[in-house]
Structures are given as structure tokens and as C-alpha cells.
Amino acid sequence: MEDSINKKYPGNYEKRKQLRLEKEKPVLEAFWSWLDQQKPVRNTRLDKAVNYVLNRRDIVETYLEDGRCSFTNNLSENAIRPFAVGRKNWLFSSSVDGANASAVVYTMVEMAKAHGLNIYGYLKFLLENRPSKNMTDEQLAELAPWSEKLQSIKNRM
Incomplete structure (x- = not known):
């Protein structure tokens, strides 16, 4: 999704932001909901990974609010x-x-x-x-x- 938005609207940061909020935010919401339902065994790698990403939700979603930002580094x-x-x-x-x-x-x-x-x-x-x-x-x-x-x-x- 992100690639097609970036290719279709290079340099149009407002349009990229709008499309991210329309198309990508629901996908992220479903991801957060799915993560919330996971109950991995405590202190396992999976438990640490799930908690790591849940604790950084605000950081992960930052790119949605600014069309200049990239989802990846x-x-x-x-x-x-x-x-x-x-x-x-x-x-x-x-x-x-x-x-x-x-x-x-x-x-x-x-x-x-x-x-x-x-x-x-x-x-x-x-x-x-x-x-x-x-x-x-x-x-x-x-x-x-x-x-x-x-x-x-x-x-x-």
C-alpha cells in the first residue's frame, strides 16, 4: 500500500497523509487489536516482541500524520x-x-x-x-x- 501511495503521489505530502489515514490506519488498527488479543507465555521472546511493539504504538503511528515521513528507515x-x-x-x-x-x-x-x-x-x-x-x-x-x-x-x- 505504502509503495503505491508514494509512487502515485511523489512530493504531494498532504495527499499521502490523507491516503495513509484512509487506507493504512484501519490496517494498523486491526493489527493493534490482534496484538491485544495475543496471550504469549510470559518472558518468552514472543511476549517481549508483542510488548515491545505495543509500548511503541504512538511511535509506529507517527508516519500516518506526516506525509513526508517514511514507514521504513x-x-x-x-x-x-x-x-x-x-x-x-x-x-x-x-x-x-x-x-x-x-x-x-x-x-x-x-x-x-x-x-x-x-x-x-x-x-x-x-x-x-x-x-x-x-x-x-x-x-x-x-x-x-x-x-x-x-x-x-x-x-x-
Whole structure:
């Protein structure tokens, strides 16, 4: 259901919210009702799982009220996958500074991806406009992937 709503109304968050409340909320209500009827043996894995989800009902239903939210955390999982895959390689970073630098670069790359920027172009832009300790907050904000300045050159990157 969620996939068809997202594909049919990409970017129309109000419509997504409306359809979620119409179509998905009843399914969730039936799920909560079913869970309430379950009587698993106490202190078993099933008992813990049922109680875990019941205690987080409000959190689970959050996505219904905001069309921008996703039911899954797939975007986040996919964003950190390259970092998780490379983690074993970094066990032997020669210094803490090197490990920190690696984390900074991965963050910049993922932020560029998330904002639809060409990664090479964004990194080149950052290197050409090197941030320094003497920059004002406004100047630093212009280097962020969501800045107006970058949006205007987005297609040229």
C-alpha cells in the first residue's frame, strides 16, 4: 500500500497523509487489536516482541500524520551501508585524525547524495571554497548542500 501511495503521489505530502489515514490506519488498527488479543507465555521472546511493539504504538503511528515521513528507515540504512561495509578497513586507521577525516568525507558525500548534488562537483566546490575558522556562520551555510547558492549551480555541477 505504502509503495503505491508514494509512487502515485511523489512530493504531494498532504495527499499521502490523507491516503495513509484512509487506507493504512484501519490496517494498523486491526493489527493493534490482534496484538491485544495475543496471550504469549510470559518472558518468552514472543511476549517481549508483542510488548515491545505495543509500548511503541504512538511511535509506529507517527508516519500516518506526516506525509513526508517514511514507514521504513531504508533511506537511512542505505545511506550508512558504505560506511558499515568499510568499517573493517578503518580498524587500522593510522590515527584518530585520519578516522575523523574519513567520517567527515563520508558525511559530505552522503549529504550531497541526499540533496541530489553531483558528488564530484560538490566536493570540488568545497575544495575551491575551502571552509576556514575565520568564516562567518552565513558563509559556512552557503557551503551546505541545501544552500540557495548550491541550488542555483546544481545543474552545472
